[in-house]
Amino acid sequence: xxxxxxxxxxxxxxxxxxxxxxxxxxxxxxxxxxxxxxxxxxxxxxxxxxxxxxxxxxxxxxxxxxxxxxxxxxxxxxxxxxxxxxxxxxxxxxxxxxxxxxxxxxxxxxxxxxxxxxxxxxxxxxxxxxxxxxxxxxxxxxxxxxxxxxxxxxxxxxxxxxxxxxxxxxxxxxxxxxxxxxxxxxxxxxxxxxxxxxxxxxxxxxxxxxxxxxxxxxxxxxxxxxxxxxxxxxxxxxxxxxxxxxxxxxxxxxxx
Amino acid sequence: xxxxxxxxxxxxxxxxxxxxxxxxxxxxxxxxxxxxxxxxxxxxxxxxxxxxxxxxxxxxxxxxxxxxxxxxxxxxxxxxxxxxxxxxxxxxxxxxxxxxxxxxxxxxxxxxxxxxxxxxxxxxxxxxxxxxxxxxxxxxxxxxxxxxxxxxxxxxxxxxxxxxxxxxxxxxxxxxxxxxxxxxxxxxxxxxxxxxxxxxxxxxxxxxxxxxxxxxxxxxxxxxxxxxxxxxxxxxxxxxxxxxxxxxxxxxxxxxxxxxxxxxxxxxxxxxxxxxxxxxxxxxxxxxxxxxxxxxxxxxxxxxxxxxxxxxxxxxxxxxxxxxxxxxxxxxxxxxxxxxxxxxxxxxxxxxxxxxxxxxxxxxxxxxxxxxxxxxxxxxxxxxxxxxxxxxxxxxxxxxxxxxxxxxxxxxxxxxxxxxxxxxxxxxxxxxxxxxxxxxxxxxxxxxxxxxxxxxxxxxxxxxxxxxxxxxxxxxxxxxxxxxxxxxxxxxxxxxxxxxxxxxxxxxxxxxxxxxxxxxxxxxxxxxxxxxxxxxxxxxxxxxxxxxxxxxxxxxxxxxxxxxxxxxxxxxxxxxxxxxxxxxxxxxxxxxxxxxxxxxxxxxxxxxxxxxxxxxxxxxxxxxxxxxxxxxxxxx
Numbered sequence: 001x002x003x004x005x006x007x008x009x010x011x012x013x014x015x016x017x018x019x020x021x022x023x024x025x026x027x028x029x030x031x032x033x034x035x036x037x038x039x040x041x042x043x044x045x046x047x048x049x050x051x052x053x054x055x056x057x058x059x060x061x062x063x064x065x066x067x068x069x070x071x072x073x074x075x076x077x078x079x080x081x082x083x084x085x086x087x088x089x090x091x092x093x094x095x096x097x098x099x100x101x102x103x104x105x106x107x108x109x110x111x112x113x114x115x116x117x118x119x120x121x122x123x124x125x126x127x128x129x130x131x132x133x134x135x136x137x138x139x140x141x142x143x144x145x146x147x148x149x150x151x152x153x154x155x156x157x158x159x160x161x162x163x164x165x166x167x168x169x170x171x172x173x174x175x176x177x178x179x180x181x182x183x184x185x186x187x188x189x190x191x192x193x194x195x196x197x198x199x200x201x202x203x204x205x206x207x208x209x210x211x212x213x214x215x216x217x218x219x220x221x222x223x224x225x226x227x228x229x230x231x232x233x234x235x236x237x238x239x240x241x242x243x244x245x246x247x248x249x250x251x252x253x254x255x256x
Numbered sequence: 257x258x259x260x261x262x263x264x265x266x267x268x269x270x271x272x273x274x275x276x277x278x279x280x281x282x283x284x285x286x287x288x289x290x291x292x293x294x295x296x297x298x299x300x301x302x303x304x305x306x307x308x309x310x311x312x313x314x315x316x317x318x319x320x321x322x323x324x325x326x327x328x329x330x331x332x333x334x335x336x337x338x339x340x341x342x343x344x345x346x347x348x349x350x351x352x353x354x355x356x357x358x359x360x361x362x363x364x365x366x367x368x369x370x371x372x373x374x375x376x377x378x379x380x381x382x383x384x385x386x387x388x389x390x391x392x393x394x395x396x397x398x399x400x401x402x403x404x405x406x407x408x409x410x411x412x413x414x415x416x417x418x419x420x421x422x423x424x425x426x427x428x429x430x431x432x433x434x435x436x437x438x439x440x441x442x443x444x445x446x447x448x449x450x451x452x453x454x455x456x457x458x459x460x461x462x463x464x465x466x467x468x469x470x471x472x473x474x475x476x477x478x479x480x481x482x483x484x485x486x487x488x489x490x491x492x493x494x495x496x497x498x499x500x501x502x503x504x505x506x507x508x509x510x511x512x513x514x515x516x517x518x519x520x521x522x523x524x525x526x527x528x529x530x531x532x533x534x535x536x537x538x539x540x541x542x543x544x545x546x547x548x549x550x551x552x553x554x555x556x557x558x559x560x561x562x563x564x565x566x567x568x569x570x571x572x573x574x575x576x577x578x579x580x581x582x583x584x585x586x587x588x589x590x591x592x593x594x595x596x597x598x599x600x601x602x603x604x605x606x607x608x609x610x611x612x613x614x615x616x617x618x619x620x621x622x623x624x625x626x627x628x629x630x631x632x633x634x635x636x637x638x639x640x641x642x643x644x645x646x647x648x649x650x651x652x653x654x655x656x657x658x659x660x661x662x663x664x665x666x667x668x669x670x671x672x673x674x675x676x677x678x679x680x681x682x683x684x685x686x687x688x689x690x691x692x693x694x695x696x697x698x699x700x701x702x703x704x705x706x707x708x709x710x711x712x713x714x715x716x717x718x719x720x721x722x723x724x725x726x727x728x729x730x731x732x733x734x735x736x737x738x739x740x741x742x743x744x745x746x747x748x749x750x751x752x753x754x755x756x757x758x759x760x761x762x763x764x765x766x767x768x769x770x771x772x773x774x775x776x777x778x779x780x781x782x783x784x785x786x787x788x789x790x791x792x793x794x795x796x797x798x799x800x801x802x803x804x805x806x807x808x809x810x811x812x813x814x815x816x817x818x819x820x821x822x823x824x825x826x827x828x829x830x831x832x833x834x835x836x837x838x839x840x841x842x843x844x845x846x847x848x849x850x851x852x853x854x855x856x857x858x859x860x861x862x863x864x865x866x867x868x869x870x871x872x873x874x875x876x877x878x879x880x881x882x883x884x885x886x887x888x889x890x891x892x
Contacts, residue, residue, distance in 0.1 A: 034530040034642075042535050042755070049753045049799050049808060057807060061322070061496040062332045063536050065636070066421055069327050089639050114467060115805045122444070125324050129436045133429030134388045137311040138304075138705045141379070141386035145343060148397030149390075158390040158415055161422060165326050194388040 033093035057116035068164035078168035106171035123213035131205035169224035175216030180224040183240035200247035280714035288313035299328030301680025302482030303427035304704025310434030329496040333420025334541035336412035337697040339377040361688020362837035404693040406586040458676035469803040485659035485681035491762025493656035500814035513863040515684035516661035518829035523657030524590035537655035547617035581891040591654035613649040668711035679703035689837025750795030
């Protein structure tokens with residue numbers, strides 16, 4: 001592996017508390033092309049700590065692109081310029097010597113900043129709590145193979161279920177819409193037989209809580225799909241719209 | 257000394273759990289809501305336990321240091337989950353899964369627990385499918401299976417390379433439903449920093465609110481820890497950045513004994529280390545060993561590119577040494593052999609990596625066939641290394657991955673502190689000295705969905721724990737303990753960063769308490785770690801305050817615990833004068849270089865009782881093998 005370091009200028013968003021005004025702080029850094037962007041932030045933080053200065057607050061956990069914890073806007077792109085890549089999987093070999101990077105938190109009214117690059121995404125949990133499940137108690141399941149599911153359907157459901165809940169779709173959208181996130185879960189259960197009993201209640205309940213939590217409307221720009229680290233398709237949004245309309249017709253007598 | 261009673265029920269192995277379920281006392285449905293239960297950690301084990309207890313009607317408080325339960329590191333498990341369904345008609349059975357797990361664990365686990373695990377494995381698959389987990393399917397609509405290391409049957413259920421994610425999101429859904437119904441209250445961004453013990457019983461926890469820095473007390477009639485494993489003690493591991501041992505360790509210091517800390521799993525199929533700045537190691541699912549062949553050059557220091565090394569000059573060392581299991585030997589065997597060939601200087605380019613080569617599979621099922629099975633893993637490899645694995649063989653090297661050791665629990669998953677239950681990777685119970693692939697997800701969900709919901713009720717009805725006021729003296733004492741600890745850390749005001757000390761601890765451990773251990777090395781490790789711990793408390797530097805979001809302070813607390821745990825790992829490894837599973841002592845090997853177990857002297861669980869930092873007392877639980885004959889583990 002290559003050990004030729006490259007030199008980068010990083011402008012990183014600093015904001016000590018939610019109410020204080022934020023600003024960009026500039027850092028010059030020699031980096032290994034094999035390091036990830038988050039490892040560069042680790043290095044900067046170690047240097048700051050050794051100098052007794054306040055390190056940059058940012059979140060990450062698995063660093064394998066699956067937990068959805070990390071999420072930074074790099075040069076205007078949530079999770080950076082590479083398609084289908086979470087911030088933690090963004091390696092410095094994708095940047096050129098002498099390049100300048102701007103690193104910011106996800107920005108949306110629904111994701112208030114807590115500190116520096118950390119935002120509050122609890123709105124996502126609230127939406128899932130409203131209906132992102134099959135109502136079913138442990139212990140009462142039939143044999144797993146008694147529910148037959150065509151391979152194509154299982155694959156389609158998994159395509160939607162792969163969403164990592166990072167919030168890049170919201171950060172990418174000019175309306176801060178969470179439609180891609182919500183539709184991924186709605187689609188998974190609309191497609192699968194297990195989701196049928198609560199199909200119409202689910203979509204209405206989740207959309208209602210989505211709206212209550214200050215996420216905007218979808219105007220079909222597809223920015224969400226373009227920035228999604230898992231490549232979740234906007235066709236899920238179309239499906240959710242169909243489900244929502246169908247629910248209005250089908251469940252008048254069943255749902256408030 | 258503590259008397260460790262495993263409380264394994266009487267009777268034939270297959271009847272123990274059914275009989276126990278019948279003989280346990282029940283809590284009347286209307287009374288369940290009178291009980292407050294704390295669940296710490298909301299990964300597979302914690303989320304499934306919290307959800308199921310909520311379904312039963314208990315009042316549950318669930319805690320996570322993440323912003324959401326969906327972030328827990330269970331989510332990163334790739335390969336799959338085992339169950340004894342025998343859907344492939346390949347002569348699998350509960351007994352065979354039980355047998356494979358006991359043998360895979362090198363005969364250092366408790367038979368009764370493992371049998372129950374194998375027994376409920378089938379319920380887990382039913383449960384997850386009913387939740388809408390999109391497992392891989394065959395064209396006829398049936399569930400698909402693949403094989404995994406340490407087994408000769410296909411019993412692993414999977415969802416691409418994202419099985420852990422799908423299972424965790426299933427449990428997260430069930431948890432969300434209970435939060436919605438008001439049975440579970442979720443406390444996110446809280447880190448448990450102490451256990452509250454009142455009259456000998458676990459009655460609550462002290463947490464730090466990670467956003468405000470406030471120290472908060474929560475009271476309950478039982479506490480369930482499902483806080484994962486401790487492999488980040490090595491600094492570089494496949495665990496998530498925040499995975500830590502603090503909740504378990506603080507409970508240990510309140511009296512819970514810690515079992516088999518030296519049983520650590522170094523996973524064979526991880527990406528090699530790229531440099532000093534590396535923050536963690538990335539695992540590639542071991543399912544890759546189904547179709548990938550592992551080899552190194554026969555010649556020492558061969559620097560030719562792999563395509564220039566002819567077949568005759570390659571050493572497929574696992575296939576050569578273990579013809580029956582080949583590339584699918586258990587993890588400890590695969591890892592140790594990778595270390596040996598690299599120690600000989602036969603690693604890739606003379607370094608610390610071996611090839612994982614898919615050329616044979618490309619010829620057999622085509623690149624498309626390989627892509628269908630492992631596409632996302634190949635993408636991940638290319639993304640991280642910048643090399644295309646469809647063109648150039650992958651390079652892999654072992655990395656610290658899973659802790660078999662953990663807090664000691666009895667058959668009911670209760671620690672020696674009454675009312676403190678421990679689930680999933682945080683306990684020591686099911687994997688002995690080595691865990692087989694696709695068994696961690698199985699254990700986490702078995703514990704949470706199907707074991708603790710029963711055994712907890714029995715504890716509540718027999719022991720009748722009281723409701724304790726969180727303003728009582730015991731809570732105040734624990735709160736002060738936490739506050740003092742936080743201010744002690746902040747007041748050291750030395751020169752070294754938390755990470756730099758953690759890295760040094762990691763180097764000591766991987767070198768001396770890693771894949772291969774010796775008496776001399778372990779004695780050095782014990783000395784170096786205790787010196788490093790002193791250095792930490794004299795010279796660590798933590799910027800910022802306690803009453804704010806302070807990630808350095810969070811890490812410092814965790815590293816201070818790792819500095820105690822690391823020493824205990826070395827002490828435990830030194831005490832165990834034998835080789836078994838992930839614990840390989842150089843003094844104890846066969847003439848062929850395989851692990852030499854010493855059943856007469858070491859067929860016991862080593863459960864360590866904390867006396868003071870650096871001082872522990874050994875307690876033993878003898879292991880009886882009534883159903884599986886103790887034998888030398890052979891994969892030849």
